Amino acid sequence: MLFADNDRMETTLDPQDWEEFRKQAHRMLDDMIGYVEHVRDRPVWQPIPEETRANFRESLAQRPMSLSRVHEIFMHDVLPYTVGNVHPGFMGWVHGGGTPVGMVAEMLAAGLNANLGGRDQMPIEVEKQVTAWVREIFGFPETASGLFLTGTSMANYVALLVARRAFLGTDVRKKGIRDHRLCAYASRSAHGSIAQAFDLAGMGTDTLKFVPVNEKFEMDVEVLAEMIRKDRESGLSPFFVAATAGTVDTGAIDNLEKIAEIAEAEGLWFHVDGALGALAMLAPEIAPRLNGIELADSIAFDFHKWGQVPYDAGFILVREGELHRSTFAAHEPYLMREGKALAAGSPWPCDFGPDLSRGFRALKTWFTIKVYGAERLGQAISGTCELARYLESRILEEPELELLAPVSLNIVCFGYREGDNAEIAAGIQESGIAAPSTTMVKDKLAIRAAIVNHRTAREDIDALVDAVVAFGNSLSRGENGE
């Protein structure tokens, strides 16, 4: 006989003993809540011991291992050696802090195991609900479409594809980008993912022209207008401009109203890379600085940064939903739509982006927005900007320190005068006290504090400043033996 009577038990991966599993799962949840609750007692970051790293160079095991043992390995070898962005002392790059609410919501999503590619299911209604809120936040019309993606790198790319389809027609999907004389614009301070989008789309990064920035690191809009004029004269076809709402290096916000005006006059697609800054719309005292964002053709941003949703949760909003759909929709027999039952509900999210398998990023975002409400999320955002101003004031008070860029939002670039800032940043990271990152500002290597985490408080700013001064002094006295 081909099948034993007890065939169900032979292949299922469900626990044989649900009670035992349940106990273990609760231990895991307790440990993880404890981690978040007491994260301040830990170093922000610590070096990975070589033997820990070596433990993760095993060959594939054929045999099972108990969940409790695997969890022990996780607690011992993985949890202590993360980047540290849950910790209030983390100010490197631009990482959100996450929340316990996002954590449990993600557990629910993993249990449901929903694929948000399509089909008629409430998880897609949850994504549509979040999309409606996003439209509301940015003052977009009902006909605007939205989609979760991994992050703004993908969202910028999706926006470029929609702009390409708008400019070249749907035929480009069949024929590709040929003999093109297209050109596009972003500021010198734009994120690398804008140029990457042109690489990924087969247009080549040379298609993107960089507009100089003013002393506040904002796009020089007069030069932009001049560049467009000259490029047209030389036979190129300008079609796309990406403004930045919160540049990665300094947090500068381009003049969105003026860029919108130029884009409108010149017939360019107006995209806003708001990875860092767009959600400042939730903070009433910062929102006016984003004036003009409501005129964008597309906006890319991340809920996992200022939105504090756990990684990853990027988002693209497109003004003309139908244009967006016709950039990606295809007709495959195995994805046939029907008027009723499971295959109803067309269009599906897979018609609006490259992903057919898509996790339920919307749930952790929906929980975050429902539980905290827009107001508290906005206060957390304002709070990080206030802390950046506090850090600025502390830097200006310390004679050994210098401010290296204007503080526009929540990012502060500074340094120890005449010091080796790379060495200082690495030393502070290794100390576990704080975790700034570094960048180049006007050919100078700067220590960069991006304050994104809702847990960060004045004491963390003080600890960073004190550490920079102490490490700087110690290095300049040659105590580090370099």
Place this chain on the structure above:
Amino acid sequence: MLFADNDRMETTLDPQDWEEFRKQAHRMLDDMIGYVEHVRDRPVWQPIPEETRANFRESLAQRPMSLSRVHEIFMHDVLPYTVGNVHPGFMGWVHGGGTPVGMVAEMLAAGLNANLGGRDQMPIEVEKQVTAWVREIFGFPETASGLFLTGTSMANYVALLVARRAFLGTDVRKKGIRDHRLCAYASRSAHGSIAQAFDLAGMGTDTLKFVPVNEKFEMDVEVLAEMIRKDRESGLSPFFVAATAGTVDTGAIDNLEKIAEIAEAEGLWFHVDGALGALAMLAPEIAPRLNGIELADSIAFDFHKWGQVPYDAGFILVREGELHRSTFAAHEPYLMREGKALAAGSPWPCDFGPDLSRGFRALKTWFTIKVYGAERLGQAISGTCELARYLESRILEEPELELLAPVSLNIVCFGYREGDNAEIAAGIQESGIAAPSTTMVKDKLAIRAAIVNHRTAREDIDALVDAVVAFGNSLSRGENGE
């Protein structure tokens, strides 16, 4: 004074009362474990009541709502109305069933809130560990590189970009695809994401030529060789062939050895789309049918299908890691690498793909492989193929039913003779008994059962067959009043 002394409490999104949060979180975990444990007692799928849908058309709330209330809404309005792929009766499209282990692992990942874009952190070592296992599974060399992505749609696209860079050099990243006479091949049964990749990459879908299939729905390799010859004669540059290990419609496996041989002789990039079938390498009695996969230049597949990892967890494996890296790596000042501390550990995952913000997909995959071991995962895969053969035998026994394609792996295409199979499939879905999908096989609409879930057992197959016969009989007697 700008900052109150108790500023920490003003903006943090952490619970004021951790004990209360902890209790609520445990309730949520219990509910979710209960859902998975008792999923068999639920309908596979059920229609969404209009009032439930309407509840998700609220405007953005400014004020908070308690986590327990938001969870209640989730339990009442979302959880009962999913696609149903956790349920053993779900056989639509190709969806994995998930596991409770994957669920709790994802909760840990969300608590850590790791961004796997880069930096020196153990989560990246976990991803490297899984990559090493993947290399081992497919017999790839140490120099091969791997990366988690959302799904195979993205993985196929990444593979195409690496192939493009291999054929055209790194200059293509700057200059784009211009005046190209490239051409590429996949079978008529290939997944739509292969053609989509050519659209996304700016080459246009016309670049992809479809090779006819034989009676087993496998690529006709003699025609492939002939097409390449003719295309070269007409001045085109063939550079890429995508074989399929498990086609979406029928589960057919292309002749990988023969395609590898042709690709080698003709200097083509040999890609395998193994979204559905690649992990059959874990099942010793099926693995030999994938012979030749070890010769691929790149393999794309999903852990969230046969691997039973919760959504989403796609993967790309590339034989030449350095080629892969040089397709994506860039030099940005804010992503500077250092020899020590947080910015060490280069190259980073962001150097191998389009994502800079990347969640910790590796953790749920690592937990799944560690806890179950390769052998049990392979048995679960074998089990679904055995069930497909059982379904085939049941269809052949029923005079009203006809088999519409050979059963190659875990997918069965069949129908009610002279019946409206779309109507039958929708009726069964609405009944909640089972959830097959539909597709076109040789111009005939087929009911398609893709058996992917480790929970599915013979009783679920019997229920599907009985339901198709019953709905078919009832419809042909005109009882449904259509």
